[in-house]
Amino acid sequence: MTAHGPEHGFADIAAVGGLLADPTRAKVIGALTDGRALPASVLAAEAGIAPSTASEHLARLVGGGMLTVERSGRHRYYRLANAQVAAAFEALAALAPIRPVRSLRESGRAAAMRNARSCYDHLAGRLGVAVTEGLVAAQALVRDDGATGTERAAGDRLAAPVAEHTYRLGPAATPVLAELGVDLAEVRGRRRPLLRFCVDWSEQRHHLAGGLGAAVLTRMESAGWVARHESRRALRVTDAGASVLHSVLGIEPS
Structure with a gap:
């Protein structure tokens, strides 16, 4: 094994970090931490992006094991893969810098x-x-x-x-x-x-x-x-x- 090769048994934290490093994907995860399953159109609106852009981010989150998806009629509904994803998001919230509150609404x-x-x-x-x-x-x-x-x-x-x-x-x-x-x-x-x-x-x-x-x-x-x-x-x-x-x-x- 080379000096810089991967060591078996260690969690690939960087892979998860890469998924959440994008603000849009972080917003998508945040929108789902109440346990709901939501269609891509709603998640796009909550993240403030176009539906086509949301599809790319959702595919990455599903591929990374953070979301699951199921089809109902013409729509695909996304939810967190498990409670551990929500717990990890909560833990990161404690470490993340606090964004300045810019309005009374945000403060509330x-x-x-x-x-x-x-x-x-x-x-x-x-x-x-x-x-x-x-x-x-x-x-x-x-x-x-x-x-x-x-x-x-x-x-x-x-x-x-x-x-x-x-x-x-x-x-x-x-x-x-x-x-x-x-x-x-x-x-x-x-x-x-x-x-x-x-x-x-x-x-x-x-x-x-x-x-x-x-x-x-x-x-x-x-x-x-x-x-x-x-x-x-x-x-x-x-x-x-x-x-x-x-x-x-x-x-x-x-």
Whole structure:
């Protein structure tokens, strides 16, 4: 092997970095991090480019394993390949320089994203962390590492999925989740892991992901407890949602 040859077993980070280095492709990924599947025409509009140009970028993202595509009628719908793509995008957001806010509208959007947003299919931001802390306080979740609340452990990477979390279901998991309208037995019967956690990029604390995190967000949306802003990723808590979160988890969402 030559001195400059590739070493087997190492991830080709440069290949992924090259895909996201283009601002247009980054916008496309960002538009899909709420878990939706969108047609090329919508993604072109969100990225501010012509449909023909969008097709080239989408083909590269599909070829690079970051997106999947399926045909429905005359349209092709694109979505993130998996939750890891969304997590990687969130992690890069924590490392990227903050773009200057040039209007009150942009300032409002940035604040809304920090307050409550979806991260692929689960809650993130202050609301995601608060709900997770509420579940811990209510003994629906229990930490086994001696830490309190949702503070990240010493070995946790910033803005990334927690590789080996120390949470488990607590003694009050079934009744507390039932009060939120989540059937724990049904969620546990699914194939995906029940408990996963991320280090929230804006709060730098744990928020709940995995099958249970997805079930909580799905329930909150279907019950009308949260509603999406026009950006789609940002969420706002409705009056009904604020009432439920306060009565069940004792939190006061802003």
